[in-house]
Amino acid sequence: MVGDGGPANAETLISLAAGSGPALTVNVTPLSSLVLAGMDESGLGEALFERHETSAIGRVAAVMRAATELLGAKLSANGFTVPSGFDPVGGTFTAAAGNDYDDLLEQVRDALARAGRSYRDLFDGYERSADYIASIPYGTTAGQTGPIVFARTGSNAVAADIAPLVGVYRGQQGRSFVPGSDVVNTDSCTITVAADGNMTVAANGRSYSASMNGDPGDLLMQVVGLFQVQASDVANDRYAQVTVTRGYVTEAVARKGGYGFSDALDRVECVVADPHPSALGSAMTSVNVTNGATASDLDASWAGVYGDGSCTVTIDHQARVRVVKGVVDIQAQLAGDQDDTINLFPSISAEVFSAADRRPGGVQIEFEVVRKPDGLGVQVRQTKPRPIVNVASCSALTRTSP
Numbered sequence: 001m002v003g004d005g006g007p008a009n010a011e012t013l014i015s016l017a018a019g020s021g022p023a024l025t026v027n028v029t030p031l032s033s034l035v036l037a038g039m040d041e042s043g044l045g046e047a048l049f050e051r052h053e054t055s056a057i058g059r060v061a062a063v064m065r066a067a068t069e070l071l072g073a074k075l076s077a078n079g080f081t082v083p084s085g086f087d088p089v090g091g092t093f094t095a096a097a098g099n100d101y102d103d104l105l106e107q108v109r110d111a112l113a114r115a116g117r118s119y120r121d122l123f124d125g126y127e128r129s130a131d132y133i134a135s136i137p138y139g140t141t142a143g144q145t146g147p148i149v150f151a152r153t154g155s156n157a158v159a160a161d162i163a164p165l166v167g168v169y170r171g172q173q174g175r176s177f178v179p180g181s182d183v184v185n186t187d188s189c190t191i192t193v194a195a196d197g198n199m200t201v202a203a204n205g206r207s208y209s210a211s212m213n214g215d216p217g218d219l220l221m222q223v224v225g226l227f228q229v230q231a232s233d234v235a236n237d238r239y240a241q242v243t244v245t246r247g248y249v250t251e252a253v254a255r256k257g258g259y260g261f262s263d264a265l266d267r268v269e270c271v272v273a274d275p276h277p278s279a280l281g282s283a284m285t286s287v288n289v290t291n292g293a294t295a296s297d298l299d300a301s302w303a304g305v306y307g308d309g310s311c312t313v314t315i316d317h318q319a320r321v322r323v324v325k326g327v328v329d330i331q332a333q334l335a336g337d338q339d340d341t342i343n344l345f346p347s348i349s350a351e352v353f354s355a356a357d358r359r360p361g362g363v364q365i366e367f368e369v370v371r372k373p374d375g376l377g378v379q380v381r382q383t384k385p386r387p388i389v390n391v392a393s394c395s396a397l398t399r400t401s402p
Contacts (some may be wrong), residue, residue: 030108030119031088035067037127070126074133077200078168078190080107081197111136131205135188144177147247149226150220157218159197159211162229165242168192169249171270173358174203179265185360189270191242191252199231199240201254201268208254209233209266210240225291227340245338246292276336278318289342293334295319297342298353302369305401306376311394313369313378321355321367323380328392331378332367333356339366349373356383365391 013033067088072379076082083100086093093101112122117136124133148164174189197212198245210231214217217232217239227244240254241261251271280295280303289297291398298319306313312326319334332355334340339356349372356366364384375396384387 012093028121029088029105031070031098033119034126035070035088037123046378052339058360069130070231071135075104075108077192078136080111121312129205131202132208133348134190134202146265148227149245149247149250150229150244153220153222155216155219156214156228157212157220158214159195161220162193162197162199162212162272163195165193165229165244165249166195169252169270169272171203171251172273173271173360175269175362176204176206177265177267177269178206183362185362187360189268191249191270191272192253193242194312197231199229199242199252199253199254201240201270203268203270206268208238208240210236210238210254225289225341248272248292248336250275250292250336250338267357272377274333274335274337277318277333278336280319287342291338291341291401292336293340293353294336295334295340298334301372302353303402304399305399306393306397311378311392311397313376313394313397315369319355321369321378323367323378323392323394325392325394328380330365332365339364 013028013030027400030100064087067333071082071086071088081100082104086101091101093099095102097103097106108122122132122136125135144367150161151165152161155333157196169191171189171191172187174186176184176186178184184204185296186204189201192198192200192202194200198209199212200207200209210233212229214233215232215234217230217234219228219230219232221228221230225246228241229244230239230241232239237257238254239261240252242252243250249272251269253261253269255261255264255267257266261267276292276294277317278294278296280298280300287297300317301320302315303317304315306315311323313324314320314322321333322331324328332352334342334355337356337358340354341354342351344351351371352368354366354368358363358364362385363382366381368379368381370379375398377395380391380392382391
């Protein structure tokens with residue numbers, strides 16, 4: 001099948017005719033294929049055409065249920081703009097830019113391209129799990145084009161207070177916790193903030209939501225360089241918290257019950273790794289950056305190779321720090337994560353930056369790099385999960401090359 005203005009589509013697309021006659025409309029698009037793929041768990045889907053189902057009314061009703069699930073619960077919930085009341089199988093539309101349904105097809109195409117996936121990946125993934133759509137959200141993702149700015153802080157926040165946050169953010173490190181079960185890790189998770197104030201964190205096919213609707217526990221809190229947006233739906237015992245670091249979404253947690261977002265037994269986490277990478281170069285030598293530091297906040301004079309014969313530390317122009325000592329060869333980067341910091345201590349002539357990288361399994365590696373008149377020092381620790389583990393330590397290193 002070939003579409004105007006695009007490459008040939010090598011995939012097989014399917015649909016369902018709900019009747020017959022010259023006035024019948026049948027759409028054969030990626031979305032009609034998704035609708036039917038989503039029915040396979042109930043024994044329908046593509047198998048409809050091979051099993052010769054005899055109940056036409058039953059088939060149409062099942063297709064409409066599957067379409068409602070796809071358009072509302074999955075696509076709309078993950079940032080796609082879905083036309084109201086449209087039938088993706090039998091509805092009439094014009095295949096041209098500006099048509100709501102055609103624009104939705106373009107959004108699906110663009111989301112797949114950004115995720116590096118094909119239509120076949122989409123069909124197969126959705127057939128296995130309806131939650132697959134969460135792995136290719138449409139909307140704001142890591143690499144925001146500009147910072148988020150809130151107008152106020154305090155309690156009793158409502159949807160309008162978090163309007164700048166509305167969007168879908170795709171994380172790279174998700175975790176889901178279920179009481180009595182092992183923690184499950186994933187490299188795909190989403191943080192969705194809707195215009196009505198609902199905040200949802202999803203990973204591993206699980207999600208929890210809470211809404212900013214003016215309750216006393218709906219908070220906008222500034223904590224040093226962090227801005228935390230917290231929604232509390234006490235009646236349903238569900239809570240959600242999104243962390244914005246220097247204007248960039250860095251992580252979110254949603255939970256059911258429990259106390260605190262870091263230790264509740266039933267919760268979902270999503271981390272946006274490297275939310276704001278940049279090139280090293282701006283000399284902000286008189287400013288303490290307490291959270292969310294990037295390479296552009298670090299004086300370019302840090303870049304170089306340092307060593308003492310047994311330990312080698314390399315800092316490059318993307319503010320990546322690599323430490324090689326014995327069998328240890330490890331690196332991290334200043335990329336806007338909430339624990340990436342820069343601090344200056346003029347009284348002792350010390351400059352310090354910390355690069356903290358989140359890794360699969362809930363592991364966090366933190367590099368503390370200290371520059372003093374007697375040389376460069378580095379301490380590498382695994383700070384999460386507890387207890388803290390010392391990975392490598394180097395001190396009084398001298399520059400060996402630029």
